[in-house]
Amino acid sequence: MTHSLRPEARGFSPAAPRPSTALLTDQYELTMVQAALRSGAAHRRCVFEVFARSLPAGRRYGVVAGTGRLLEGLADFRFGGPELDFLADHRIVDDATVDFLREYRFSGSIHGYAEGEVFFPHSPVLRVEASFAEATLLETFVLSVLNHDSAIASASSRMTVAAGERPCVEMGSRRTQEHSAVAAARAAVITGFSATSNLEAGRRWGLPTLGTAAHAFTLLHDSEEQAFAAQVEAFGAGTSLLVDTYDVEAAVHRAVEIAGPELGAVRLDSGDLIEQAHQVRTLLDSLGNTETRIIVTSDLDEYAIARLQSAPVDSYGVGTQLVTGSGAPTASMVYKLVERTDDDGVPVPVAKAAVGKTSVGGVKHPVRTYGTDHVAQAEVVGIGRAPTFEADGHRELMVPLVVDGEIRAEHTGAEGVERARRRHRASVDELPATATSLQDGEPVLPTIFS
Amino acid sequence: MTHSLRPEARGFSPAAPRPSTALLTDQYELTMVQAALRSGAAHRRCVFEVFARSLPAGRRYGVVAGTGRLLEGLADFRFGGPELDFLADHRIVDDATVDFLREYRFSGSIHGYAEGEVFFPHSPVLRVEASFAEATLLETFVLSVLNHDSAIASASSRMTVAAGERPCVEMGSRRTQEHSAVAAARAAVITGFSATSNLEAGRRWGLPTLGTAAHAFTLLHDSEEQAFAAQVEAFGAGTSLLVDTYDVEAAVHRAVEIAGPELGAVRLDSGDLIEQAHQVRTLLDSLGNTETRIIVTSDLDEYAIARLQSAPVDSYGVGTQLVTGSGAPTASMVYKLVERTDDDGVPVPVAKAAVGKTSVGGVKHPVRTYGTDHVAQAEVVGIGRAPTFEADGHRELMVPLVVDGEIRAEHTGAEGVERARRRHRASVDELPATATSLQDGEPVLPTIFS
Numbered sequence: 001m002t003h004s005l006r007p008e009a010r011g012f013s014p015a016a017p018r019p020s021t022a023l024l025t026d027q028y029e030l031t032m033v034q035a036a037l038r039s040g041a042a043h044r045r046c047v048f049e050v051f052a053r054s055l056p057a058g059r060r061y062g063v064v065a066g067t068g069r070l071l072e073g074l075a076d077f078r079f080g081g082p083e084l085d086f087l088a089d090h091r092i093v094d095d096a097t098v099d100f101l102r103e104y105r106f107s108g109s110i111h112g113y114a115e116g117e118v119f120f121p122h123s124p125v126l127r128v129e130a131s132f133a134e135a136t137l138l139e140t141f142v143l144s145v146l147n148h149d150s151a152i153a154s155a156s157s158r159m160t161v162a163a164g165e166r167p168c169v170e171m172g173s174r175r176t177q178e179h180s181a182v183a184a185a186r187a188a189v190i191t192g193f194s195a196t197s198n199l200e201a202g203r204r205w206g207l208p209t210l211g212t213a214a215h216a217f218t219l220l221h222d223s224e225e226q227a228f229a230a231q232v233e234a235f236g237a238g239t240s241l242l243v244d245t246y247d248v249e250a251a252v253h254r255a256v257e258i259a260g261p262e263l264g265a266v267r268l269d270s271g272d273l274i275e276q277a278h279q280v281r282t283l284l285d286s287l288g289n290t291e292t293r294i295i296v297t298s299d300l301d302e303y304a305i306a307r308l309q310s311a312p313v314d315s316y317g318v319g320t321q322l323v324t325g326s327g328a329p330t331a332s333m334v335y336k337l338v339e340r341t342d343d344d345g346v347p348v349p350v351a352k353a354a355v356g357k358t359s360v361g362g363v364k365h366p367v368r369t370y371g372t373d374h375v376a377q378a379e380v381v382g383i384g385r386a387p388t389f390e391a392d393g394h395r396e397l398m399v400p401l402v403v404d405g406e407i408r409a410e411h412t413g414a415e416g417v418e419r420a421r422r423r424h425r426a427s428v429d430e431l432p433a434t435a436t437s438l439q440d441g442e443p444v445l446p447t448i449f450s
Numbered sequence: 451m452t453h454s455l456r457p458e459a460r461g462f463s464p465a466a467p468r469p470s471t472a473l474l475t476d477q478y479e480l481t482m483v484q485a486a487l488r489s490g491a492a493h494r495r496c497v498f499e500v501f502a503r504s505l506p507a508g509r510r511y512g513v514v515a516g517t518g519r520l521l522e523g524l525a526d527f528r529f530g531g532p533e534l535d536f537l538a539d540h541r542i543v544d545d546a547t548v549d550f551l552r553e554y555r556f557s558g559s560i561h562g563y564a565e566g567e568v569f570f571p572h573s574p575v576l577r578v579e580a581s582f583a584e585a586t587l588l589e590t591f592v593l594s595v596l597n598h599d600s601a602i603a604s605a606s607s608r609m610t611v612a613a614g615e616r617p618c619v620e621m622g623s624r625r626t627q628e629h630s631a632v633a634a635a636r637a638a639v640i641t642g643f644s645a646t647s648n649l650e651a652g653r654r655w656g657l658p659t660l661g662t663a664a665h666a667f668t669l670l671h672d673s674e675e676q677a678f679a680a681q682v683e684a685f686g687a688g689t690s691l692l693v694d695t696y697d698v699e700a701a702v703h704r705a706v707e708i709a710g711p712e713l714g715a716v717r718l719d720s721g722d723l724i725e726q727a728h729q730v731r732t733l734l735d736s737l738g739n740t741e742t743r744i745i746v747t748s749d750l751d752e753y754a755i756a757r758l759q760s761a762p763v764d765s766y767g768v769g770t771q772l773v774t775g776s777g778a779p780t781a782s783m784v785y786k787l788v789e790r791t792d793d794d795g796v797p798v799p800v801a802k803a804a805v806g807k808t809s810v811g812g813v814k815h816p817v818r819t820y821g822t823d824h825v826a827q828a829e830v831v832g833i834g835r836a837p838t839f840e841a842d843g844h845r846e847l848m849v850p851l852v853v854d855g856e857i858r859a860e861h862t863g864a865e866g867v868e869r870a871r872r873r874h875r876a877s878v879d880e881l882p883a884t885a886t887s888l889q890d891g892e893p894v895l896p897t898i899f900s
Contacts (some may be wrong), residue, residue: 019469024628026621026647027661031685035663039680041670048666073628086653094684132670139664143624144631171476174593175780178474178523179629181594199480200473203536211477213485214589216498216787219800220491220582230489234544235481246803320780329774330625337666350669353696 025140034097042133047339050126056328058440066149067115068416110402116424124364152187155326158302160192167194167315172323190420206414218245240265265293281312366397379447471523475590484547492583497789500576506778508890516599517565518866557855561848566874574814602637605776608752610642617644617765622773640870656864668695690715715743731762816847829897
């Protein structure tokens, strides 16, 4: 039931037809454009940055995800007939603004942390440079994509870390909105999940997909025996049989009788998984099915996975806790204006000054520094210019994603997922050992403004 | 900036082009169909039911939402060329199954709680009757829609209850996936939110939309004065000005100077909102702007709204906590086979029997009962047949949504939202007074199987 990353899926191949993404936004992005077109400030060159002020309580690192989806959606961020008619008919913006939106194409540049990269509080994970009008229109869409996908990836990275060499499979589609499910599957695979149950994610980005049967399939038949036989008939002995509809022990006996020594796997979806895994492993071995794997799938999170590591489990199916970010369903990233030109075209750093929610003005240049042991030490962020170092042992974190309106295609589609997956593994491997602890603590790297 | 429910938007008017929803599903739904087509059981008549085993801890009631979206998506649940090519090329299912899927149209019936209705643990909120193959294919999509939208509605209903007569505005798009944002806006309006910032939700269902400006608009200009003047120039004195970019007191003075006594509103987005609201109200009144409203918008949830009720606030903008379900981002609903025919066409009730996660077999008939004071008393659920009562004081909860493949259009589009909004208000009004307490407690109605 699995298939690996498919070469023909490389390069972005979205569903035809592709709807516009331009109305997936807050009204105030458009009204600000209208007011700025009137005041003349709409064409000031601006730099917006995306960052999170903090990580969810206790988390050691966050994971940037959604960048590829963001670029794919940016390609469809166009105001066409239905969008313009809506805006005009309901007088959401005036005629001059409708005319501006009709011609809207993002012609600026976007740099950011490579997808899959880890981040920390105040890491400037994305930088958008364009006129005010062009850049402000993207705010809501950019944040929706990054906040969701990064929240999922930040949780799912902890799950694959906890699972070690054992594969994790994403199967949470039913516990999140139908389109979030597609995005969540992608974020999971980027952070090391081996497959997803979500077919649209498989189709869109060439992700490996997987699935066999639910309890309903057993209940549909007159007996568990008939159900198992039907499944083995359809998919061969290598399939995985769900053994907890009635009595687990009896079901394992039945499964082995029907599928023989080639039975691929049995799945446990309820009860005390640790105890059952031990019992089922002993039983399978005693029946000669030493190669039959045990899959567990009941409301797992990173902590449950860690506890199950001592049990004879071969792979984990993760659902609800993955797609809801394991307690942190959004990454709390914000999109802030940090620099804009004045009437003479001179760049001016800007920042909100009122109580709370403060931010740092000026364009940020983030660099990760390393010790002589090649372990990451800090996020050093230059303001206005790149920080300078006397020796090696540092890495610039910003990569070009969009240059003068041209989307860098290597970050999109199946290739983007594969690159992000590699980047993620490499970035986590560089972190101090405490990063992979599930114990609550401070972010493992400090963010230092220089 | 607002517009009310628009008559021309009644009747569902989705974005053209409309992509297929058929791959927004778990692979095992399709592999089960393949195995059941082989075993011959695919055509057995089945009844699946959707229910939640529990409410999130402490919650007094849940709210059914997503029904209209579910029916809209069902109309697009078709396997076309791109979907079938994907399934065939990657051998996810065999040719016979691909042929079956090519012709797939849901021809069964769906009944459920009317959208907006309140529910309790084990309330059978949806019933799908069709062949196994037809009904099982819908499982993931049905659950994705209902679990997400019901989670949001269950949280947002508490917010409007806490806000009483003060309007709540949904503005959480940036903190959830871009398509979840559209669905969340709809769920919020169903539960009494007066408007949303999300434009696609406005376009799709005729929801009132709203928005003016962010801090970036102020920072873009050379001074707060210029920014306020630009906004008033574009939208008139009735606009709402964001007054916490620099110094709130100075900003309020400036706003009144520029917009005059007609200034519509000022918005506070940071700091101690209760204290600031009092100060700003006093200041506005002293300047003669007694009609200028105060809007607050900083990380509000139902508890923050309740605390702010004693402050001179006119409306609430709610974001993160709304779109993440205020601590409960999924409604935990499941889709379970409860009855299927045998080889003679005789219906047989079925249920999983293993430890934990048990469910009750047989078709459920839910009725809400009332006391002589017209206050709801219990959810009485007949198994296999409707419960009978000697007197009045009860209401059947199931309404037809799809009859023999025909979608009841009144539940979709803007009309569906308006009906759900009315239903929600009426259902909450019938509940015992403790329902609207924010104190943690048990569900306000017991679910009694009869």
